[in-house]
Amino acid sequence: MSENTAADEIIICQDVCKWFGDFQALKNCSLRVQAQEVVVIIGPSGSGKSTFIRCINRLEEHQAGDIIVDGIPLTRDVRNIEQIRSETGMVFQQFNLFPHLTVLENITLAPIQVRKMKKDEAMETAMGLLNRVGIPEQADKYPGQLSGGQQQRVAIARSLAMSPKIMLFDEPTSALDPEMIKEVLDVMQELAETGMTMLVVTHEMGFAREVADRIVFMDGGEIMEVGTPEHFFTNAQHERTKLFLSQIL
């Protein structure tokens, strides 16, 4: 077991399996992510990318295999689940901001309710984060009053407010108009440069090429191939990887 707890391996997935009824969505997926690493997950629709990263913070429950996040085994133990969730942030395709709360309230909610932070302190942190994602002037608006790109940046700030060690992104730019994609990718790139561990499901190959340390290709619920961007774009091994890349590039 000593290799499983290597200090710099922050996410360890070993033979993770997941079924929806009779349908197996994940088949023996194994992946080890180093701290501060940026891993991009690509693959055709329905290949299990979302399911895989949603297992890591227990939005989905895996039925076989092991997941260990920052040394904490993900089991049915609710204390472990709680701890893992407090160390991982997640950004969704549909933003999922809370429409009845202002931008500032969206960001301060979890720090105040979960971390029991003082409101002043939480507001200060939130304003700092809004500055970082470039929209401090939107603090008192409601999500419905923002553009898609602005909403997604608020969603990133909301996750960061919990000071996570790991950030999970599930197609964060897929619901955005082309001109807004860049503003979100820029924020993500900056985040990667600060040393955040990131798992990113995306179809943005430019981002993958520039920012990812490794790329994971999934198909049919399996992890088919893992490698550096260079490996992927110059000599991908699997036929299906090549086919997918040729379609998307």
Next chain:
Amino acid sequence: MQEIHASQVRPPFYRDERVLGIFSQLLVVIIVVGLGLFFYNNMITGLREKHNIAITFSFLTQTAGFDIGESLIEYSRERTYLRAFVVGLLNTFQVAVLGIIFATALGIFVGVMRLSTNFLVSKIAAVYIDIFRNIPLLVLLIFWAQGVFLKLPRVADAIVLGDAVYLSNRGVAIPWGIPTESWSTYLIILGAGIVVGAGLAYFLREQGKRTGRMPLVTLWFIVTVAAVGLIGWIVLPQPMTLDVPILEGFNTQGGKILSQQFMALLSGLIIYTAAFIAEVVRAGIQSVSKGQREAATALGLTAAQTLRLIIFPQALRVIIPPLTSQYLNLTKNSSLAIAIGYPDLFAVAGNTILNQTGREIEMFTMIMGTYLSLSLLTSLLMNIYNRRIRLVER
């Protein structure tokens, strides 16, 4: 370069958006008022010329001459028709208010149960909803009155709960407070307690706004008022004595008796309306997208926090309008009281008074006007609330 002043160009009035808007509204008002006047005139002249009847409300001051089974205010057969009308109105009001409160509580409870992941809990709620939504209310009320409350044992064999509550075919006798001389002083102390509690609640709320963690303001308010109430109770010489019903021969003595008609009507309305409210609550909660719950969960909020801070506030926006309809339905449905002999507004005014005086037009105008006012009042309150919680969109 040509100068641009597009905004100053005015279209001809028959194409002007604003003029057309005002004009069409005016037209509607004129048509409605005109039609109303036409029919009213028609009725008045018809009645006067053909039947020689004039519309007048002067009979209301005449002696009623009939008894009413139960009343919230002092009433006897020597009082006027107007007094009898008010007795009926208060009885309706009482059933409606109590019914709305309990039906809401039960409806939310069943609605949340219905969404439970526990199969048994969810099924029990589903069966409840399916049964009571699908029985006509009139049938349910008559069954409740004749099949349940009338079938309770005679008073002598009454079902006794905790030596204080007697269930019998005469109704339900419960302990009731009787005020003594110091009662009014006590009320003043209690009023002071409410003022202090409200002040504290305000302070806590402001503090909660600052720290972002809202304390349980309502709870603190209740605790404060209860504490003051308790102190007043101890300091004063017995502001109220508790009158516990006791069995004496063939009757219960003392306490307050909730008639079997009242109990049947109230419980029937609550059980029936709660089934609809449960569905409204369920639909409201389900209308909140799955992503909201996921985002809250991913942030580390507990299930209870997610329900209270994320799901309920959003569900409420969907729940309020149909919930208002259910409140209106309950209020209007209370007029079925006449079928089980409870003296509500319609039973007193639409039946007894009308039969004795023969004043259909006047009585129905008053009855319909009263129900209409009650309904509009309910709608108004709910609309104000709805406006306060509306989502801000672009």
